[in-house]
Amino acid sequence: MMLATEPTQVPSAGGEQPCALELRALSKSFTLGSGLLRKGRKLHAVSEVSLRVPRGQVMGLVGESGCGKSTLAKMLLGLTSPTAGEVLVDGRPIAGANQKALARHIQPIFQDPYSSLNPRQRIAQIVGLPLRVHGIGSPKEQAARVAEMLDLVGLPGRAARQYPGQLSGGQRQRVAIARALIMRPALVICDEPTSALDVSVQAQILNLLLDLKEAFGLTYLFISHDLAVVEHLADRLAVMYLGRIVEEGSREQIFGAPRHPYTRALLASALTPEPGLGVPDIGLGCGQPDPSAPPSGCAFHPRCPLAEANCERHRPSLNDAEGGGRVACHLA
Amino acid sequence: MSEPAMPLLTVNKLRVDLPVDAGTLHAVRGIDFHVERGEMLCLVGESGCGKSMTSLALMGLLPRRARVTAESLRFDGMELLGLTERARSDLRGARMAMIFQEPMTALNPAYTLGNQLCEALRRHRRVSRGEARERAVYLLERVGISAAAERMDQYPHQLSGGLRQRVMIAMALMCEPDLIIADEPTTALDVTIQAQILRLLRDLQREFGTAVIFITHDLGVVARIADRVAVMYAGEVIETASAEALFAAPSHPYTQGLLNCIPAPGKTPPGSRLQAIPGVVPSLVGAVEGCAFRNRCPLAEAACETPPPQTRIAAGHVARCHFATRLADPSRQPQPKVMS
Numbered sequence: 001m002m003l004a005t006e007p008t009q010v011p012s013a014g015g016e017q018p019c020a021l022e023l024r025a026l027s028k029s030f031t032l033g034s035g036l037l038r039k040g041r042k043l044h045a046v047s048e049v050s051l052r053v054p055r056g057q058v059m060g061l062v063g064e065s066g067c068g069k070s071t072l073a074k075m076l077l078g079l080t081s082p083t084a085g086e087v088l089v090d091g092r093p094i095a096g097a098n099q100k101a102l103a104r105h106i107q108p109i110f111q112d113p114y115s116s117l118n119p120r121q122r123i124a125q126i127v128g129l130p131l132r133v134h135g136i137g138s139p140k141e142q143a144a145r146v147a148e149m150l151d152l153v154g155l156p157g158r159a160a161r162q163y164p165g166q167l168s169g170g171q172r173q174r175v176a177i178a179r180a181l182i183m184r185p186a187l188v189i190c191d192e193p194t195s196a197l198d199v200s201v202q203a204q205i206l207n208l209l210l211d212l213k214e215a216f217g218l219t220y221l222f223i224s225h226d227l228a229v230v231e232h233l234a235d236r237l238a239v240m241y242l243g244r245i246v247e248e249g250s251r252e253q254i255f256g257a258p259r260h261p262y263t264r265a266l267l268a269s270a271l272t273p274e275p276g277l278g279v280p281d282i283g284l285g286c287g288q289p290d291p292s293a294p295p296s297g298c299a300f301h302p303r304c305p306l307a308e309a310n311c312e313r314h315r316p317s318l319n320d321a322e323g324g325g326r327v328a329c330h331l332a
Numbered sequence: 333m334s335e336p337a338m339p340l341l342t343v344n345k346l347r348v349d350l351p352v353d354a355g356t357l358h359a360v361r362g363i364d365f366h367v368e369r370g371e372m373l374c375l376v377g378e379s380g381c382g383k384s385m386t387s388l389a390l391m392g393l394l395p396r397r398a399r400v401t402a403e404s405l406r407f408d409g410m411e412l413l414g415l416t417e418r419a420r421s422d423l424r425g426a427r428m429a430m431i432f433q434e435p436m437t438a439l440n441p442a443y444t445l446g447n448q449l450c451e452a453l454r455r456h457r458r459v460s461r462g463e464a465r466e467r468a469v470y471l472l473e474r475v476g477i478s479a480a481a482e483r484m485d486q487y488p489h490q491l492s493g494g495l496r497q498r499v500m501i502a503m504a505l506m507c508e509p510d511l512i513i514a515d516e517p518t519t520a521l522d523v524t525i526q527a528q529i530l531r532l533l534r535d536l537q538r539e540f541g542t543a544v545i546f547i548t549h550d551l552g553v554v555a556r557i558a559d560r561v562a563v564m565y566a567g568e569v570i571e572t573a574s575a576e577a578l579f580a581a582p583s584h585p586y587t588q589g590l591l592n593c594i595p596a597p598g599k600t601p602p603g604s605r606l607q608a609i610p611g612v613v614p615s616l617v618g619a620v621e622g623c624a625f626r627n628r629c630p631l632a633e634a635a636c637e638t639p640p641p642q643t644r645i646a647a648g649h650v651a652r653c654h655f656a657t658r659l660a661d662p663s664r665q666p667q668p669k670v671m672s
Contacts, residue, residue: 064522064523064524064525065522168612169379170612171612198378198379198549199378199549199551199590199593199594200378200589200590200593200608200609201608201612202593202594203593203594203606203607203608203609204608204609204610206595206606207605207606207608210603210605225522225523227523228552228594228595228596228597229595231595231597231602232595232600232602232603232604232606233602233603251602255597265524266523266524268527269523269524269526269527270523270552271523271526271527271530271550271552271553271555271556272552272555272596272597273551273552273554273555273579273591273594273596274555274556274579275555275556275558275575275576275578275579275580276575276576277555277556278534278556278557279527279530279531279534279556279557280527281531282524282527282528284524284528
């Protein structure tokens, strides 16, 4: 109800339960190098991304750096506005909703717990800030909720009086999680939440994220480059390449029978701890494309081992695939 | 070559101490390991375990305030300890080279690639400009860079991260060193590029017969490229083994914990709880008594307050743990106590 511009809104068309998050042809482009008299080049960071994340599910989003994952996350958080398309949270568009209202529904957990916490504030202040901003409860009630939240994320009570500098990386990420969840949002955008952590601590944080999801019925959009982690956590996966989704499907579909050649290459390049297998030859060629000058047709064709003449001319659309999921490939 | 039995590098009781506000940080605490000629040794551990400090100590690149001591640091029959800075500098780049994690900060943005590639060769060998350039172009081609001759006149910012790391590998190979130390060379790269760079490094290492100390925190990488592995924890080497032995029979509770806490596709049920290692790494400021892992170890007993012995599991497989022999044998696994 915070998001709708009109006070009353039809629950949702067709009686279908609204998704926690729905993206409709979401696009974002930036203009590069424009000057007073010079027309800049357009960089399409995200192009026509459509995605539905059902409530209570974990949607994994994978792709190489520069594929638009983080731009997508920023649009969902209202940190940058889309050039086209819309974002719906619980079936309601977020365009026009103010930042404060949006923040009650969607919260982020970022990669680097060193730069995302204010070093001059105590942990209690950091975690309690959303409550103060939204004017929820008396200072006493706020303190109680902060203490409860810190306990939920597995931090000792004394952490409330400490500064971020006194905590380890894993503890800081717990603080970031506590801050994200104190407003009880329905949707959490996890942008590489364990990439900056050591493996032994990564497991602790992944366990915590799974526990909290169960406890609060959370929906996660989980952005990561670590395919083993995504496979462990995600119910569904979307694979991005140069701003577009090239394949989307359930965990079993993507990991069991990937259909897009890029998905296959991505899975082949994940190094599982099995000695004797050596490093696979993923046959991708060495050139990563320039997002400001994407190749014609299917953007993946210069690196694709299966590319045909048609792939250079026509961009494949993201179509429903046999057996569920969607894939954008002429040859799939 | 003349003495095949002698390792290329033997490290004996290496210690690195750094003065900090609160006292002395014992970053590396008396480690032993060796590197054979032409082998890939992976030094694996989490942040702060001393793996980078070890590599910088070997290269002689630590700041002056760091105190490096050892019983010996023997490189190809030569004692590195006590060498003059001049003699160290003659070795660096020529006989031991280094590849860093972030190629953008390791390359000089103000010089062309050709300039930087040729510099090392011209510094250490009597070669003409033309000969140096020829070798640089040859190596750029070998590391898979197309249009190598044109690339020579480009600047680092004109290259992608993967290409820059290829240039770093070419640069390390310029003088045909005996040893390359690669400190997390693929951590900053995408997985697809990482696989390509690892293949390249592995192929060139075999072809040129270069020994490599590969520093990483990623056990997936270790499994795929290492001949031998040394696992570090809190400034100590706690287990050394061949790659096969380490993954088949990890014999230190920390190594076992590390292997258990990464989700293994096909083995770990999705969404299940992972076996995390509880707690955090101890502070290395001041003395560490007994086994440094005991506050996180599911097997810790009173005995662990004394320094754990170097236990030999098999030929070339050593673990520093009171229970190593039992851990190595799956049929005699000790029962872990329930952690609170």
